[in-house]
Amino acid sequence: MTWLVALSAILHREALRFVGQRSRFVAALVRPLVWLFVFAAGFRAALGLSITPPYQTYITYEIYIIPGLCGMILLFNGMQSSLSLVYDREMGSMRLLLTAPLPRWWLLFSKLLAGTLVSILQCAAFLAVAAVWGIRLPLVGYLVVIPALLLSGLMLGALGLMLSSFIRQLENFAGVMNFVIFPMFFLSSALYPLWRMAEASPRLRDLCTLNPFTHAVELIRFALYGQANLMAALWVTVALAVFSAAALRGYDPARGVQNRKG
Amino acid sequence: MTGLSVSGLSYSYGAKVALRDVSFSVPKGQFCALLGPNGAGKSTLFNLLTGLFSTRRGQITVAGIDFARHPRQALARMGVVFQQPTLxxxxxxxxxxxxxxxxxxxxxxxxxxxxxxxxxxxxxxxxxxxxxxxxxxxxxxxxxxxxxxxxxPDCLLLDEPTVGLDAASRHAITDHVHALAEQGLSILWATHLTDEVRDTDHVILLHQGALIASGTAAGLRGPASLRDTFLRLTSGQTGEGAE
Structure with missing residues (x-):
């Protein structure tokens, strides 16, 4: 019961912060919309797409990048919430959380879940704007995508949590953002299918297939068409387990690197 | 009954020793001032007392509960005011x-x-x-x-809670926490400001990671002021010193 009370309080706090920080919501929404309306329009002519699952016919580039842009929202939010953890820790409120009389893994999971639910709301808003613009997906996809977004969001949030546990200062974090977000996003199937990448460089394609973000995007892509991509789900789950374990280790007072004197 | 008890506590940041075999206890209803110049190890001690750091060298008990064995139960009996704002x-x-x-x-x-x-x-x-x-x-x-x-909680830990406050606010907060001790709470009040300590308070003096003096403020200072006693005992230490 105590655990659920704490979880509910952490979710409530995140919801209040979300409502209170409308500019953050708008910024998170504008980013993928710019990609959708500007970048995709430019690339539509340059990039030919063949019919590959889950698509059963030729699709426009805008439709192709919708799952990748949902992934982008999750990726940026995962990193942003971990940025707030670094900030929180510098400011002290993370101390408050970590000194609560509950298992640390539960407190961190609650924080992770709260951030992911906010990301899902942002993805919903993004998909709604896209639908108004005429980019519509099968109705069942809008439901099936929710667990895919949850799993992917938790995985990317756990990655951010892991990074935040090893990073002491905001300045360092800014550098890591560049070395994590951009490589993860561009070395994935978010913007171009992997067979296209293979034509350019098989090695780059291999890197893309190792990137857990690629699998998150593919999980979302299939889910948006009401289909399960089990291999992608497995990859994302394994990545979630690895990142979570590393984050827990990082936040363990006996073993973590937090103990380094700042 | 002891609200807080620390026994043989040591901690190092790599090769740098931050705390060396620190032992003290704060009984129920006692206001214990943890005095020490900047860098004495007060914050490290607080991080250990609140479970943000952990060490195998030494023992911490809160209201009779061994922190290492039952950290959640110990945290549930402890109130903490960190030096950094946590609001x-x-x-x-x-x-x-x-x-x-x-x-x-x-x-x-x-x-x-x-x-x-x-x-x-x-x-x-x-x-x-x-x-x-x-x-x-x-x-x-x-x-x-x-x-x-x-x-x-049974004990309240405050890490330099008056830093950055004006004299009136400092006075009000110090008075209030003394009143809490009179109501039965064990208080550990870390500070480097000797004017926050009353003669009847218990004082433990931390210097370069070691406990160098312990007793009532009146007993420790003798005829001198607590400020002069503090400066004499920690002479050679860089930092802001006492006020």
Whole structure:
């Protein structure tokens, strides 16, 4: 019961912060919309797409990048919430959380879940704007995508949590953002299918297939068409387990690197 | 009964020793001032006492509970006011208290009642609906103390709680925490400001990671002022020293 009370309080706090920080919501929404309306329009002519699952016919580039842009929202939010953890820790409120009389893994999971639910709301808003613009997906996809977004969001949030546990200062974090977000996003199937990448460089394609973000995007892509991509789900789950374990280790007072004197 | 007990506690940052075999205890109802210049190891000690750091060298017990073996039960009996502010500035005073209460498993009407009581005790009841951002430094600190008491702990740890406050706020907060000790709480008050310590308070003096003196303030200082005693015992130490 105590655990659920704490979880509910952490979710409530995140919801209040979300409502209170409308500019953050708008910024998170504008980013993928710019990609959708500007970048995709430019690339539509340059990039030919063949019919590959889950698509059963030729699709426009805008439709192709919708799952990748949902992934982008999750990726940026995962990193942003971990940025707030670094900030929180510098400011002290993370101390408050970590000194609560509950298992640390539960407190961190609650924080992770709260951030992911906010990301899902942002993805919903993004998909709604896209639908108004005429980019519509099968109705069942809008439901099936929710667990895919949850799993992917938790995985990317756990990655951010892991990074935040090893990073002491905001300045360092800014550098890591560049070395994590951009490589993860561009070395994935978010913007171009992997067979296209293979034509350019098989090695780059291999890197893309190792990137857990690629699998998150593919999980979302299939889910948006009401289909399960089990291999992608497995990859994302394994990545979630690895990142979570590393984050827990990082936040363990006996073993973590937090103990380094700042 | 001992509210807080520390025995043979040591801690190092790599090769640098931050705490060396520190032992002391704070009985129920005692105001214990942990005096030490900057860099003496006070913050490291607080991080160990609150479980943010851990060490195998030494033992901490809170209200008779071994921290290493039962950290959650020990944390549940402890209230903490950190040196750095730990408030959510964009939430109201009341919402901050309810959030903290929930982290301790207290929710609903009981949480509301305790929040109201805590705010009334600190003279903050009328500010319950204000955003924390709008409060001045003294009120924010008072609120953090109110919050630290909401789960009715046996001991209260405060890490330099008056840093950055004006003289009136410092005085009010010091008086209030002394009153809490008189009500039966064990208080550990870390500071480098000797004017916050009363003659009847117990003092432990930390210097370069080691406990170098312990006793009542009156007994330690003798005919000299506590400030002069503090400076004499920690001479050669760089930092702000006593005020």
């Amino acid at each position: 959510d500035l964009d939430l109201t005073v009341r919402r901050n208290l309810l959030y903290f209460a929930a982290l301790h498993g207290i929710a609903g009407a009981e949480a509301s009642r305790r929040a109201d009581t805590a705010l009334a005790q600190l003279g903050m009841a009328e500010r319950s609906g204000e955003l924390v951002r709008s409060l001045n430094g003294g009120h924010r600190r008072r609120m953090e103390i109110a919050r630290a008491l909401i789960h009715r």
